[in-house]
Amino acid sequence: MDRRKFLSAGGFSLTAAFLAACGLDRSERSQKLLDLAEKKNEGVERTLYRHASMDHAKSSAKLAGMAYPSYFVSKTVPVWDERVRGPWALEVDGLVQRPTRFSLDDLRRLPMRRQRVNHYCVEGWNAIAIWEGVRLSDLARVVGVKPEAGYVDFQSFDDDYHESWDIESAMHPQTLIAYGMDDHMLGVAHGAPARVHSPVKLGYKNTKYLTKVVFLPRRNGGYWSDQGYEWYGGT
Amino acid sequence: MTGTTATATGPAPRVRLRHHWIVRVTHWVNAVALTLMVGSGLRIFNAYPAFARKGESFCCWPWEHKPIPDALTFGGWLGGARHWHFALMWVLVVNGLIYLAFIYLHGEWRDLVPRRGDARDALEMIKFYLFVRPSHPMQGKHNAMQKTTYFLLPILAIVQVLTGLAIWKPVQLAWITALFGGFVWARYWHFMTMVALIVLSFVHIFMVFAVDPYSIQSIVTGGYREDLSPEARNARPFYHLLPRWRDRAAEEE
Numbered sequence: 069m070d071r072r073k074f075l076s077a078g079g080f081s082l083t084a085a086f087l088a089a090c091g092l093d094r095s096e097r098s099q100k101l102l103d104l105a106e107k108k109n110e111g112v113e114r115t116l117y118r119h120a121s122m123d124h125a126k127s128s129a130k131l132a133g134m135a136y137p138s139y140f141v142s143k144t145v146p147v148w149d150e151r152v153r154g155p156w157a158l159e160v161d162g163l164v165q166r167p168t169r170f171s172l173d174d175l176r177r178l179p180m181r182r183q184r185v186n187h188y189c190v191e192g193w194n195a196i197a198i199w200e201g202v203r204l205s206d207l208a209r210v211v212g213v214k215p216e217a218g219y220v221d222f223q224s225f226d227d228d229y230h231e232s233w234d235i236e237s238a239m240h241p242q243t244l245i246a247y248g249m250d251d252h253m254l255g256v257a258h259g260a261p262a263r264v265h266s267p268v269k270l271g272y273k274n275t276k277y278l279t280k281v282v283f284l285p286r287r288n289g290g291y292w293s294d295q296g297y298e299w300y301g302g303t
Numbered sequence: 304m305t306g307t308t309a310t311a312t313g314p315a316p317r318v319r320l321r322h323h324w325i326v327r328v329t330h331w332v333n334a335v336a337l338t339l340m341v342g343s344g345l346r347i348f349n350a351y352p353a354f355a356r357k358g359e360s361f362c363c364w365p366w367e368h369k370p371i372p373d374a375l376t377f378g379g380w381l382g383g384a385r386h387w388h389f390a391l392m393w394v395l396v397v398n399g400l401i402y403l404a405f406i407y408l409h410g411e412w413r414d415l416v417p418r419r420g421d422a423r424d425a426l427e428m429i430k431f432y433l434f435v436r437p438s439h440p441m442q443g444k445h446n447a448m449q450k451t452t453y454f455l456l457p458i459l460a461i462v463q464v465l466t467g468l469a470i471w472k473p474v475q476l477a478w479i480t481a482l483f484g485g486f487v488w489a490r491y492w493h494f495m496t497m498v499a500l501i502v503l504s505f506v507h508i509f510m511v512f513a514v515d516p517y518s519i520q521s522i523v524t525g526g527y528r529e530d531l532s533p534e535a536r537n538a539r540p541f542y543h544l545l546p547r548w549r550d551r552a553a554e555e556e
Contacts, residue, residue, distance in 0.1 A: 101390065102386040102387065102390050105386065105389060105390030105393070106386060106389070106390075108393075109389050109390075113472075113475075116472060116475045116476070117475060118475060121474055121475045121476075121477060122474070122477070123473070123474045123477065124477065126485050129356055129359065129485075130356070130358050130359050131358060132356070132357035132358035133358050134358075135357045135358035136357055136358070137357060186473070186486065188473060188474075188486070189351070190350070190381065190385070191350035191351040191381065192347065192348065192350055192351035192490065193351045193353070193355075193356070193357055194356055194357070194473075194486050194487065195356065195357035195358065196356065196357075196358075267474055268474050268475075295382070296380075296382040296383065296386075297381075297382045297385070298382075298385065298386075298389075302472075302475070303472060303473050303474040303475065
């Protein structure tokens with residue numbers, strides 16, 4: 069092959085590769101490969117997972133405070149209106165021996181955990197806050213979770229927002245049903261009256277405006293997971 | 304394999320096998336996968352084109368909150384880019400391991416490891432490119448500056464894998480995250496290592512076209528014409544576009 073032929077062939081194959089790459093993100097075959105990779109990655113992530121792995125927010129780092137981002141999916145900020153919906157309570161049911169409704173006071177009577185941890189957003193930022201609440205693993209002991217429960221769905225009154233988790237991450241010692249933030253009552257911007265907070269999952273997995281915790285035999289997708297974000301979303 | 308044997312009548316073989324097929328395949332897989340990793344990585348970056356932890360400012364990035372132009376990104380949206388990034392990372396890692404295992408077992412690492420005298424050899428190359436030295440130094444398969452680059456690339460790749468793990472699993476692999484100074488810094492080093500990889504890649508591509516375009520053949524078919532090597536042609540960057548300088552260099556010899 070002479071030089072000119074060779075260069076044009078090289079240039080052509082590079083261009084072809086590039087064009088293929090540009091069309092790639094829309095093609096169905098590549099979507100299948102990506103789905104397979106997500107499944108394999110979840111396997112890797114679940115193998116890596118350890119209850120004993122803890123998040124430690126840097127002691128020199130500042131609390132996010134007012135800069136702590138908040139979002140909701142309803143048109144307006146979801147506020148629990150007692151006059152319309154009655155007193156708020158957290159329903160814990162599904163594969164449990166004693167399905168229970170916990171009022172906020174009931175939750176406060178359970179052992180309180182206070183932790184200064186990171187929040188890892190899928191977008192790439194992190195924010196530190198002090199969270200107060202009940203360990204979900206403590207709550208699980210109260211209701212008696214059955215052994216066949218492999219997943220947990222966290223549901224909300226923010227439209228149909230929910231996210232389901234693997235039970236291992238849900239039982240992590242830093243996974244809280246949080247009702248306090250930065251030594252105040254949890255505010256409406258951050259999921260009042262109670263929300264899930266855990267550094268072991270990306271932010272979108274941490275359902276706010278919590279109403280229901282359901283223990284399930286299989287996964288139940290989620291608001292963002294159903295729109296194409298990874299279901300596992302672990303850190 | 305083409306052109307590896309001398310004909311019975313010819314004097315010396317003109318086209319010699321320069322790169323084993325494993326090196327050639329891993330090179331091109333790397334070129335495509337790395338491009339897509341950079342594109343999808345930039346798309347992910349654009350979801351939060353800054354480094355500061357919320358409530359803080361960040362010292363060492365002058366373009367906080369300035370996104371990368373969409374045209375340079377790949378994956379379409381944050382979720383899509385993340386899927387691409389987390390799928391292709393395996394391609395790059397496996398490909399890189401095949402390459403490293405091959406050059407270790409096959410001996411090519413000898414052409415790449417730093418040796419005493421490399422600094423002096425690199426200086427000779429710089430002198431040559433600056434017309435201080437008339438003739439191209441004879442430094443073997445790769446000159447000292449190439450060698451350093453090709454040695455640096457796998458090291459940067461390893462740093463890139465580690466910083467990537469640090470921001471993918473900041474809790475489960477917290478010890479790696481801590482190694483890089485925490486999540487914010489690990490994310491910063493993941494970005495800066497990408498910048499270093501891009502810079503070295505562009506220098507590499509520039510030098511291929513400006514000094515040794517015939518080497519493109521050797522990374523595709525494997526064959527390399529020694530009589531067209533930069534040493535044989537006494538080639539400086541763009542030497543073929545600078546006829547007068549070439550003549551003067553030839554005269555000086």
